[in-house]
Amino acid sequence: MPRLREAPGRLRAAIAAGMCGFRVKGGRCAATLGRMAKTWEYATIPLIIHNTKAVLDQWGADGWELVQVVTGPDGNGLVAYLKRPTGE
Secondary structure, rough: OOOOOOOOOHHHHHHHHOEEEEEEEOOEEEEOOOOOOOOOOEEEEOOOHHHHHHHOOOOOOOOOOEEEEOOOOOOEEEEEEEEEEOOO
């Protein structure tokens, strides 16, 4: 039986929703998901400011999900980080 008071925030919510099992072992919290975890593949792409929506729409149509947009490594431009399930 899960012990909610001993679980950290997000894990506590997952336990309450019945999404994972929980046990305390050796004074540490250990969690196991009740279902198989997805595996992901990742991509990074430069974003051209005047064409950002079209670029992201195309990647989205190919099954990619936008994770984050950050400033490029040279301090100019933007870089998008994307992910999609591998199907495994």
